[in-house]
Structure formats: structure tokens, C-alpha cells
Amino acid sequence: MKSDIILAGVGGQGILSIAAAIGLAAVKENLYIKQAEVHGMSQRGGDVQSNLRISDKPIASDLIPAGKATLILSVEPMESLRYLPLLSENGWLVTNSTPFNNITDYPSTESIIAEIKKVKNHIIIDADAIAKEAGSSRASNIVMLGAASPFLDMPFESIEDGIRQLFGRKGADVVETNLKALRAGRAYTEKNS
Amino acid sequence: MEKQLLLGDEALAQGAIDAGLSGVYAYPGTPSTEIMEYVQGSKLAAERNIHRKWSANEKTAMEAAIGMSYAGKRAMVCFKHVGLNVAADAFVNAAVTGVNGGLVVVSADDPSMHSSQNEQDSRFYAKFAMIPILEPSNQQEAYDMAYIAFELSEQLNVPIMIRITTRLAHSRADVVRKAMKQQNEVKLPSDPRQFVLLPAIARRNYKKLLLGQAAMELEAEKSPFNQYIEGANKKMGIITTGIAFNYLMENYPDRVCPYPVLKITQYPLPQKLVSKIYNECDELLILEEGAPVVEEMIRGFLNLGKPVHGRLNGLLPRDGELNPNLVAKSLGMSYYEGNAIPEIVKNRPPSLCQGCGHRDVYADLNEALKEYGTGRVFADIGCYTLGALPPFNAINTTVDMGASITMAKGAADAGLVPAVAVIGDSTFTHSGMTGLLDAVLENAPITVIISDNSTTGMTGGQDSSALGKILEICKGIGVDPEHIHVTTPLHKNHEENVALIKKELAYQGVSVIIPQRECIQTFARRKREEKKNA
Numbered sequence: 252m253k254s255d256i257i258l259a260g261v262g263g264q265g266i267l268s269i270a271a272a273i274g275l276a277a278v279k280e281n282l283y284i285k286q287a288e289v290h291g292m293s294q295r296g297g298d299v300q301s302n303l304r305i306s307d308k309p310i311a312s313d314l315i316p317a318g319k320a321t322l323i324l325s326v327e328p329m330e331s332l333r334y335l336p337l338l339s340e341n342g343w344l345v346t347n348s349t350p351f352n353n354i355t356d357y358p359s360t361e362s363i364i365a366e367i368k369k370v371k372n373h374i375i376i377d378a379d380a381i382a383k384e385a386g387s388s389r390a391s392n393i394v395m396l397g398a399a400s401p402f403l404d405m406p407f408e409s410i411e412d413g414i415r416q417l418f419g420r421k422g423a424d425v426v427e428t429n430l431k432a433l434r435a436g437r438a439y440t441e442k443n444s
Numbered sequence: 445m446e447k448q449l450l451l452g453d454e455a456l457a458q459g460a461i462d463a464g465l466s467g468v469y470a471y472p473g474t475p476s477t478e479i480m481e482y483v484q485g486s487k488l489a490a491e492r493n494i495h496r497k498w499s500a501n502e503k504t505a506m507e508a509a510i511g512m513s514y515a516g517k518r519a520m521v522c523f524k525h526v527g528l529n530v531a532a533d534a535f536v537n538a539a540v541t542g543v544n545g546g547l548v549v550v551s552a553d554d555p556s557m558h559s560s561q562n563e564q565d566s567r568f569y570a571k572f573a574m575i576p577i578l579e580p581s582n583q584q585e586a587y588d589m590a591y592i593a594f595e596l597s598e599q600l601n602v603p604i605m606i607r608i609t610t611r612l613a614h615s616r617a618d619v620v621r622k623a624m625k626q627q628n629e630v631k632l633p634s635d636p637r638q639f640v641l642l643p644a645i646a647r648r649n650y651k652k653l654l655l656g657q658a659a660m661e662l663e664a665e666k667s668p669f670n671q672y673i674e675g676a677n678k679k680m681g682i683i684t685t686g687i688a689f690n691y692l693m694e695n696y697p698d699r700v701c702p703y704p705v706l707k708i709t710q711y712p713l714p715q716k717l718v719s720k721i722y723n724e725c726d727e728l729l730i731l732e733e734g735a736p737v738v739e740e741m742i743r744g745f746l747n748l749g750k751p752v753h754g755r756l757n758g759l760l761p762r763d764g765e766l767n768p769n770l771v772a773k774s775l776g777m778s779y780y781e782g783n784a785i786p787e788i789v790k791n792r793p794p795s796l797c798q799g800c801g802h803r804d805v806y807a808d809l810n811e812a813l814k815e816y817g818t819g820r821v822f823a824d825i826g827c828y829t830l831g832a833l834p835p836f837n838a839i840n841t842t843v844d845m846g847a848s849i850t851m852a853k854g855a856a857d858a859g860l861v862p863a864v865a866v867i868g869d870s871t872f873t874h875s876g877m878t879g880l881l882d883a884v885l886e887n888a889p890i891t892v893i894i895s896d897n898s899t900t901g902m903t904g905g906q907d908s909s910a911l912g913k914i915l916e917i918c919k920g921i922g923v924d925p926e927h928i929h930v931t932t933p934l935h936k937n938h939e940e941n942v943a944l945i946k947k948e949l950a951y952q953g954v955s956v957i958i959p960q961r962e963c964i965q966t967f968a969r970r971k972r973e974e975k976k977n978a
């Protein structure tokens with residue numbers, strides 16, 4: 252078992268909560284993990300990424316080599332494209348469709364979507380809308396995790412457990428909302444892939 | 445014990461706590477910040493009453509740690525690589541005093557300058573001070589090395605440097621802990637003059653340090669952290685340091701490299717092991733994160749020996765981080781390169797948060813400076829450095845922490861009047877205060893703007909030593925109170941603030957303007973915590 256995941260987004264969008272949920276699931280499955288994060292300057296609205304590697308064998312590098320990522324999980328559409336050199340031939344690109352536009356030369360939505368559609372395996376999902384339906388617009392990252400979950404090579408139950416652990420401190424309501432968001436994301440991918 | 449998922453920084457912190465640490469001294473700086481933050485968040489550290497407050501700067505941190513070592517206890521200092529420049533005087537001399545309680549200096553390098561103004565390699569400093577370095581290759585080693593470093597320091601009677609780089613500092617992996625050790629008791633040095641560096645004593649101590657080199661090398665020679673891994677193909681021998689080992693092994697899915705590999709994680713370089721790989725192999729490839737420190741040593745100035753490949757002969761880039769692909773290329777291996785980044789993808793540089801007070805400060809300053817023209821704003825290091833980018837384009841220099849005030853003074857001395865300094869609150873108490881004294885002593889015609897957001901914003905909002913003290917400090921240093929002003933950087937105060945800056949720009953002496961408004965990120969976090977604790 253081996254998943255090499257690029258989590259992508261913009262500083263402040265909170266991709267690390269996705270990483271934490273997957274990490275907890277992987278620990279439960281007794282798998283090896285390495286997760287390289289970006290702290291510092293880029294967190295002020297710059298592009299950020301996390302390299303998350305999970306395997307049943309010890310992992311050497313903290314960074315995913317070019318062409319080896321099995322999944323790009325992006326919470327922002329333009330950012331999903333920044334890491335294409337890392338995606339493997341059969342890897343999946345799963346991205347939120349809502350742009351985060353904090354630069355003056357942000358490309359048109361159509362051009363971004365057109366580029367994403369050139370990638371063999373891709374899922375484009377309006378995670379913000381689905382999160383709202385699930386009861387919390389703040390859960391869009393967890394919708395994204397749900398949408399990417401079929402490509403994670405891990406039992407869905409373990410990911411659900413990861414969510415329970417991650418949000419447990421915040422109370423049963425928050426856990427339920429996030430589980431709902433997770434399942435809604437997964438359902439979307441199951442219907443659209 | 446059960447496994448924990450820890451950042452390299454956190455693994456170091458936990459290893460030090462478990463090793464009987466009594467105090468950690470640090471000033472924030474990416475990628476080292478999370479070491480102190482982990483200790484501050486640790487219940488165990490609180491129970492054991494481990495010192496864990498931020499210092500005003502890296503030099504004060506280093507000196508306090510030397511003091512704790514003098515008193516017999518184990519102390520750790522943490523900073524980013526450029527922090528070591530600030531602490532260097534104390535650091536180098538601590539090698540001459542030697543230690544009493546174990547003293548460990550963690551310097552976190554940032555090759556590729558993700559969040560830094562240079563990519564200097566801290567190993568040069570350790571070599572300069574003639575002390576051992578531990579350079580972990582993974583999170584478990586980071587833990588294990590912090591765990592043994594204090595004893596090694598006490599045994600060899602020198603501070604130990606632990607050198608890490610960004611990728612290890614900020615990457616998480618499983619770590620297994622060891623049994624907890626007791627803290628040392630307070631105990632004076634057996635030689636009461638050990639720490640008195642009068643020339644006569646310093647000469648004696650220095651000879652001891654020189655004599656001690658052999659013992660340090662012996663430790664590296666027999667260290668379980670340094671490994672010689674046999675390989676059948678002797679055409680090439682590979683020396684890796686720190687995390688470069690991982691990038692090498694990533695290219696061999698079964699983790700077997702056909703060439704002999706010498707994995708270095710403890711210095712000084714073990715000469716026997718290096719000779720062995722040199723003698724056994726036709727050529728050498730040196731893989732190290734950062735500067736070609738080891739490569740240069742082995743190659744030698746005249747490069748008369750066997751071919752040595754690496755960053756110096758262009759097989760690897762001279763600057764920047766390594767990665768598995770660069771290493772693959774250096775070995776002549778090919779790989780699937782993936783698809784190119786589409787052209788429509790634009791750069792997304794970091795920027796000041798919407799609503800940040802620094803934004804208003806720059807809007808005010810730009811307006812006030814219009815009549816004088818551009819090129820006279822000397823800034824410093826912090827979130828406000830982002831004022832260099834559009835739409836503000838407001839600052840002209842950023843060199844090192846504290847340089848705003850002193851450079852403005854130098855430029856004013858040269859005749860560039862008015863000259864403006866822009867500095868943050870934490871940077872001001874880090875190393876702006878002494879420069880302000882220089883300016884006051886000569887009544888230099890500069891306007892100093894201390895943009896006070898009541899936090900250390902850039903590194904994630906740590907407590908600022910300046911909190912609530914800036915006004916009194918400026919008065920105490922001798923700035924004329926008539927020319928010290930506290931303002932509120934808000935859009936509604938724009939005109940009033942512009943007028944005030946204009947007035948002070950025209951004044952032929954030192955003025956200080958302190959725009960004061962809390963960082964909105966720190967504010968939001970404070971509110972969340974207040975709610976949680978309510």
C-alpha cells in the first residue's frame with residue numbers, strides 16, 4: 252500500500268486539517284507516514300502545499316518525487332495545476348472549484364477548468380456549496396477529503412474515525428457535521444468518476 | 445512506548461525534555477519556531493518547570509543558556525540560521541568556556557530560502573567554533589540525538605550543535621520515545637574560573653578545546669549515527685549528510701544502493717570512515733543539504749585526488765535544497781517527469797492580510813513622502829517587509845533585524861534627509877533599541893516608525909518582548925517626548941496620520957511614531973482562546 256498525496260491551497264485555507272485527518276487514519280491502520288508542511292512566509296496568502304506520504308513500508312524522502320504523486324487534493328482550482336509535474340500518469344487530481352482570488356492576474360475560471368479537464372483522471376467539485384448543504388460552510392475542506400477518499404487506498408471507516416478524533420474536542424455536533432460533509436464529498440465522487 | 449507523529453522540530457523538543465532539560469531559550473524564526481512552541485504546549489514541561497519563555501533575541505537566549513549550563517543544568521537554545529549570526533559572539537566563546545550542565549544549540553537552516561534572507565549553512569559556525577554537530581536525517585534521529593546530546597556535551601565539555609534544515613523541521617513522522625531522565629541539580633563548575641575568559645584563562649581553555657578535538661572525532665568515528673553501508677559497485681562511493689540520505693534511498697525502491705554509502709550525521713567528519721570510502725571507490729559523490737561543506741573538505745583546494753562530484757563541479761546545483769530528482773539526475777538515473785505546469789498558472793506571492801494595520805501605515809507613509817520622492821525608506825524584517833511588494837512598493841531596504849534604524853541613520857549621515865526607518869515591535873526590542881541610541885546621541889534627522897501590532901506576526905504570533913513597553917523605552921533612550929507619537933493606523937485616521945508624519949519628516953532630529961493596532965490574526969486567536977476558556 253502506498254499513497255503519495257499533494258495537498259494544495261492558499262496560505263490560510265487550512266489544508267493541514269485534511270492532512271491531520273488522513274494522518275490519524277493512517278496511524279490507526281498502522282501505516283508509515285511522512286508529512287512535509289509549509290510554515291512561515293507563504294502562510295500569508297501565498298501558495299502552500301503539503302507532501303503527505305503513506306505506506307506499509309518505511310518511507311525514505313519527506314518530499315514526493317516528480318511524477319510519483321498518486322493524488323493531488325486541492326482546495327483551490329488554480330493551485331491544483333501548480334503541482335502537475337508531481338502527478339503520476341494514472342494519478343488523480345481532485346479539486347475544489349471555488350477560486351481564491353488574491354492576485355491581480357488571476358486567470359479566468361474557464362481557462363482553469365479547461366486545463367484541469369486535460370488531466371486524465373480528475374474530479375472538480377463545488378465543495379463550498381456541498382459544505383453549506385451539509386450544515387457548515389467551514390467544512391469544505393472535509394468535503395474535499397471525502398471527494399478524494401476513494402483514491403486513498405484506506406478503509407473509509409478509518410477516515411471517518413480520523414474525523415471523529417480530529418473534531419472530538421469540539422463536541423458531537425461538530426463531529427456529525429463534518430462526517431456529513433465527508434460522506435457528501437465521497438458520494439459526489441462515486442457518482443462522477 | 446507508543447508512536448507519536450511529530451514534526452522534526454517537535455521531536456527535538458520532546459527528546460530534550462526527556463533528556464532532563466531544564467530550560468529552553470529561543471527567539472522565533474522559521475523553521476525553528478515550533479521547537480519552543482512544542483515545549484510551551486507540553487504538559488510535561490510545565491510539570492517539570494522547564495524554562496520556556498521567549499527571549500528578546502538570539503544573543504540573550506544563547507547567553508541565558510550558557511548561564512544555566514554554568515549553574516549545572518541542561519539548557520537548549522533554538523533559532524533559525526541567521527539567528528546564529530546574532531548569537532555568534534556568545535556561541536563561539538561558549539566553546540572556549542566549555543560547559544557545566546549540557547548545552548545544546550539548535551540552528552535551523554533554510555536552504556532555498558523559503559522564509560529567509562539567505563541560505564547560510566550553520567555547519568560552518570560549528571567548525572569555526574570547533575564543536576561537534578549532530579545532523580539528524582529523520583524525525584526519530586532528531587529525537588534520539590536531542591536525547592543524547594546533553595550527555596555528549598557534558599562528556600566532551602563543549603556545546604553541541606544540532607543542525608536541521610526546513611524539510612526535517614517541518615515534516616512529521618512517527619517517533620518512539622525513550623525513558624525520561626531526571627534534571628541535573630544546581631552545581632557550580634568544579635573550576636571556579638572556567639567561565640572567566642581573561643586572556644590567560646582563555647588561552648588555557650582554548651588549548652583544552654584544541655586537545656579535545658581528538659575525542660570529538662573519536663566520538664564521531666564510533667557513533668551509531670554514522671553508518672558505513674557496503675555496496676558491490678565500487679566505481680562510485682556516496683557520502684550523504686543529514687536528510688540527503690533519504691533522497692538517495694528514495695531512488696532505490698528496495699532501499700539497496702549498489703554503491704558504498706557513508707551516511708554522516710555526526711561531526712567532526714570521521715576521518716577513518718571517510719578514508720575507507722575514498723580508498724575503496726574510484727570516485728566520490730557528495731550529497732549534502734546546504735553548502736558544499738563536506739565536499740569542499742574532501743575535494744581540497746587543489747582538487748588533486750580522485751574525482752569528487754557534487755555541488756562544486758556542477759553535478760548538483762550550487763544553491764537550493766536537494767530533492768530525490770536532483771539526486772537521481774546526479775546518479776544518471778532517468779524518471780517520469782510529469783506534466784508541465786500550465787502557463788495560465790500565476791505566481792501567488794505572500795501578502796499582508798486584509799485589514800492588517802501595516803497596510804494603513806504604508807498608505808499613510810506613501811502619502812506623506814510624496815513631496816520628497818522615493819528611495820528613502822529603510823525597513824526591517826517582519827510581516828511589514830511585504831510592503832516592498834505591490835500595491836505599496838513602500839520600502840527600499842531589508843537587510844537584517846534591526847538594520848532599519850541604523851541604516852536610516854547612516855543614510856542621513858550621508859545627506860539623505862529625511863530618512864525613514866520602518867520596524868516592527870518585536871524587531872525593535874530584538875535589536876532596534878541600540879541603534880536608536882546611536883541616532884539619539886547624534887540627534888540624527890530620521891523618522892522612525894515602529895509599527896506595533898503587539899505580536900511577532902511573521903512567525904505566527906508569538907508574544908513580543910516589546911508589549912506595552914515601546915513608548916517608555918523610546919523615552920528612556922532619550923528621544924525627545926515632543927517627537928514621540930502613538931497613533932492608530934486605521935483608514936478613518938488617514939489624513940491625521942499623514943499630517944503627523946509630514947510634520948515629523950520636516951523635523952531635523954530623531955522622531956518616533958508608533959502606530960499601534962493588534963495583528964488581526966493574533967486578535968482572532970486571542971478571541972477564540974478567550975471563548976474557549978470562558
Ligand SMILES: Cc1ncc(C[n+]2csc(CCOP(=O)(O)OP(=O)(O)O)c2C)c(N)n1
Pocket residue numbers: 471472473474524526527530825826827828845867868869870871872897899900901902903908963
Ligand atoms: C536574526 C533573525 N531572527 C529571527 C528572524 C525571523 N523573523 C523574521 S520576521 C520576525 C518577526 C518580526 O516581528 P515584528 O517585528 O513584531 O513584525 P511583525 O511580523 O509582527 O509585523 C522574525 C522573528 C530573522 N529573520 N532574523
Ligand code: SF4
Pocket residue numbers: 295795796797799800801802827897901902963964965966
Ligand atoms: S499576520 Fe498580522 S501582522 Fe502579519 S500580515 Fe497578517 S495581520 Fe498583518
